[in-house]
Amino acid sequence: MNALSDLHATLDPSRKSWVESANDSASDFSIQNLPFGIFSDRRHGQQDDARRVGVAIGDQIVDLAALQAAGLLNVPSRADVFASALARDTLNDFIALGRDAWRSVRIQLSTLLARDTATLRDDAALRAKALVRQADAQLHLPVQIPGYTDFYSSKEHATNVGSMFRDPKNALLPNWSEMPIGYNGRASSVVVSGTPVSRPNGQLKLPDQERPVFGACRKLDIELEMGFVIGAGNALGEPVACADAEAHIFGMVLLNDWSARDIQQWEYVPLGPFNAKTFATTISPWIVTLDALERFRVAQPVQEPQPLAYLRHDGEHAFDIHLEVTLRPQQAKQASTIARTNFRHMYWTMAQQLAHHTVSGCNTRVGDLMGSGTISGPTEDSYGSLLELTWNGKKPLELREGGTRTFIEDGDELTLAGWCQGDGYRVGFGACAGQILPARREG
Amino acid sequence: MNALSDLHATLDPSRKSWVESANDSASDFSIQNLPFGIFSDRRHGQQDDARRVGVAIGDQIVDLAALQAAGLLNVPSRADVFASALARDTLNDFIALGRDAWRSVRIQLSTLLARDTATLRDDAALRAKALVRQADAQLHLPVQIPGYTDFYSSKEHATNVGSMFRDPKNALLPNWSEMPIGYNGRASSVVVSGTPVSRPNGQLKLPDQERPVFGACRKLDIELEMGFVIGAGNALGEPVACADAEAHIFGMVLLNDWSARDIQQWEYVPLGPFNAKTFATTISPWIVTLDALERFRVAQPVQEPQPLAYLRHDGEHAFDIHLEVTLRPQQAKQASTIARTNFRHMYWTMAQQLAHHTVSGCNTRVGDLMGSGTISGPTEDSYGSLLELTWNGKKPLELREGGTRTFIEDGDELTLAGWCQGDGYRVGFGACAGQILPARREG
Numbered sequence: 079m080n081a082l083s084d085l086h087a088t089l090d091p092s093r094k095s096w097v098e099s100a101n102d103s104a105s106d107f108s109i110q111n112l113p114f115g116i117f118s119d120r121r122h123g124q125q126d127d128a129r130r131v132g133v134a135i136g137d138q139i140v141d142l143a144a145l146q147a148a149g150l151l152n153v154p155s156r157a158d159v160f161a162s163a164l165a166r167d168t169l170n171d172f173i174a175l176g177r178d179a180w181r182s183v184r185i186q187l188s189t190l191l192a193r194d195t196a197t198l199r200d201d202a203a204l205r206a207k208a209l210v211r212q213a214d215a216q217l218h219l220p221v222q223i224p225g226y227t228d229f230y231s232s233k234e235h236a237t238n239v240g241s242m243f244r245d246p247k248n249a250l251l252p253n254w255s256e257m258p259i260g261y262n263g264r265a266s267s268v269v270v271s272g273t274p275v276s277r278p279n280g281q282l283k284l285p286d287q288e289r290p291v292f293g294a295c296r297k298l299d300i301e302l303e304m305g306f307v308i309g310a311g312n313a314l315g316e317p318v319a320c321a322d323a324e325a326h327i328f329g330m331v332l333l334n335d336w337s338a339r340d341i342q343q344w345e346y347v348p349l350g351p352f353n354a355k356t357f358a359t360t361i362s363p364w365i366v367t368l369d370a371l372e373r374f375r376v377a378q379p380v381q382e383p384q385p386l387a388y389l390r391h392d393g394e395h396a397f398d399i400h401l402e403v404t405l406r407p408q409q410a411k412q413a414s415t416i417a418r419t420n421f422r423h424m425y426w427t428m429a430q431q432l433a434h435h436t437v438s439g440c441n442t443r444v445g446d447l448m449g450s451g452t453i454s455g456p457t458e459d460s461y462g463s464l465l466e467l468t469w470n471g472k473k474p475l476e477l478r479e480g481g482t483r484t485f486i487e488d489g490d491e492l493t494l495a496g497w498c499q500g501d502g503y504r505v506g507f508g509a510c511a512g513q514i515l516p517a518r519r520e521g
Numbered sequence: 522m523n524a525l526s527d528l529h530a531t532l533d534p535s536r537k538s539w540v541e542s543a544n545d546s547a548s549d550f551s552i553q554n555l556p557f558g559i560f561s562d563r564r565h566g567q568q569d570d571a572r573r574v575g576v577a578i579g580d581q582i583v584d585l586a587a588l589q590a591a592g593l594l595n596v597p598s599r600a601d602v603f604a605s606a607l608a609r610d611t612l613n614d615f616i617a618l619g620r621d622a623w624r625s626v627r628i629q630l631s632t633l634l635a636r637d638t639a640t641l642r643d644d645a646a647l648r649a650k651a652l653v654r655q656a657d658a659q660l661h662l663p664v665q666i667p668g669y670t671d672f673y674s675s676k677e678h679a680t681n682v683g684s685m686f687r688d689p690k691n692a693l694l695p696n697w698s699e700m701p702i703g704y705n706g707r708a709s710s711v712v713v714s715g716t717p718v719s720r721p722n723g724q725l726k727l728p729d730q731e732r733p734v735f736g737a738c739r740k741l742d743i744e745l746e747m748g749f750v751i752g753a754g755n756a757l758g759e760p761v762a763c764a765d766a767e768a769h770i771f772g773m774v775l776l777n778d779w780s781a782r783d784i785q786q787w788e789y790v791p792l793g794p795f796n797a798k799t800f801a802t803t804i805s806p807w808i809v810t811l812d813a814l815e816r817f818r819v820a821q822p823v824q825e826p827q828p829l830a831y832l833r834h835d836g837e838h839a840f841d842i843h844l845e846v847t848l849r850p851q852q853a854k855q856a857s858t859i860a861r862t863n864f865r866h867m868y869w870t871m872a873q874q875l876a877h878h879t880v881s882g883c884n885t886r887v888g889d890l891m892g893s894g895t896i897s898g899p900t901e902d903s904y905g906s907l908l909e910l911t912w913n914g915k916k917p918l919e920l921r922e923g924g925t926r927t928f929i930e931d932g933d934e935l936t937l938a939g940w941c942q943g944d945g946y947r948v949g950f951g952a953c954a955g956q957i958l959p960a961r962r963e964g
Binding site for chain 2 (some may be wrong): 156224225230240251253256257259260261262263264265266267269276278279280283289290291292314315317338342344345346347348349350351352353354356357358383386387388405434435437438441442443446482518
């Protein structure tokens, strides 16, 4: 057996599944994808102890523990811990088995789910145990996140923000082109898609008043981002080289870095955003592995000036991932698409972000989440935040249904979507959605 | 039994212990203190599974699991989980038992260790099991830290930094007096006192060159801080009121927020410090409970303007804690005291910090660490960083032995100390120390 040729077989565009819904060209969860997540079966109640590892295929979820128990899935080198890693309420133990294990499990699943493999296809009793309809499942936060870092790696986004709040002629700060600027985020408030988010309260500095007032955020925004999840950490004092960085990444998710622009503008000097971001960050429930994204690898934008040596890598390290944001007002039947862009526009790559993050000696751990920063494209309809789309509220957006928007209103549901477009199939991320609830009343 | 009178009895200055070293007026670990930590017995090897909960008394550590096993320590309301919480390699499970449990355990220990209590004093066999000399013990990180936040709450420090890098006449930014400014730190690299710290590498922007260079930090600094540890978290969307905040705090530690000033100056605009701080943060191994600090409560500085309502509390919320920093060059026998100050100078209180942190709805979790920010006093010898003590290197410090210093040199050992001075006894924190190793060579 040749692991690399087995890997390539999982990516073959002509491979189809006996799970027919996976063959729909619009399904995010083709047999080429096979993303990992944590689910529980709603039909059995929602006790935490029922949470376990699943893989999405079409409109179904494969229960990995059930396949392992049936002897259809194994990792011989980690046999002692493999079964228990599948019965956990987060993916961390599974991820900690290592890259060879994730890759091998994905290859085994691809074979089991392929149209011509009879083992599971023709075993109705086992299928009933090992497949759960997504409609019957509850999805949970896929990883326990020891640390969350957010970068700021879209040149278009940084330029737009700099133009709006500083000087359009010198919109990019001098350090921006030299390093992937990042900051530590708040891991505790990362929630899974579908979790409602309350509008935050905080200090607002109104232009006509000398002192700040306390109240509900009036400029609530999204940030369209993607995040990557650390699959192999590094020890304190031992940086990850740029060339090795992708081997430390388990996979990617969609990420909405909800942002309170008015709170942010008042608080962020000199130590960066804090309460403007810590109230919630939403991620999509399925982690798409880098293996599944391999055929969508493209060249990153040209970097000028050439980065310092520790930030250099050969080859292609960007990914061609289509991205969309929709907004649906509470009473509206239809959602409006408010932005379309692509992850390939990002100036700094994930590998460069991780190399920079660790070059000081900082350690990372399995499950750490790293956000890309807002992903904005070059055109006015490709910006990844309402701040940019409405130019800080000056140019309201016209919705298909529900009026106009400058920033988010109570009841609005914001949804990020993302997918790689193959020839007749998609490798997609599912939804990253959240509805905004009214602010908590104080006193 | 009256819990509050029992608590007051543990703080009685006249109470002495049969552990005679605890009665030394210079000992940090008087019977009035009884701080919690995690230790292993060096004589039995250093396997992780030997880590367990201990309490410092004089030059000894009390092994709580041994006392529980002997029937001398109990928490009737949590009897099912109490024993297992003491056999863990972090304090998190013990802390999660709740405030009544910590308080009760400390009261029971105070009685058991009091001079007139014969139970343990006269039982040589049990003493041999339940007491370990600190000299024979290895101390470990006391908590698993889900989130680390660092504040910036010393008015003197913020004023000094503003004077140096901005405008001496408008040194304090307008938002500083309205809220305890804070930012998210990196939890993964928090280490326990005694862990060596490698000088970080990173991007340095030299004044005579157009582009940054990569290299070892040339302006390595300490920040003298204290930290508090969350004892009871809050749910997402449910802020902690300022008046209730202290009930959410388990206790305090000393904290050294190692800082690479040259890396920081180049990277920190606009999202705050990142690689300049993420390489290491050192904390002292013993967590001193707020109960033990109760007699050292003092009034906080007058706050002008009066804070917004959500940041107001009645009563005294500062603590009179003497602080010292010493520096010992690698070859020197003697350490030099380079700063002396007091925690009582802090403008924003811990209660205000926690109320502000959660007012947006941000959740906290047991074990979260919150740093005070650099603690600088009003005089030039009371500043909490070399940046301020040497005024960004312009005024070198003369050491007792080993020459002069502007910033930290390789081999230097920096130690923070802190204690409350009672009448004939101390409630102290032990050492928070770290030696700087040379930077890792690249390539």
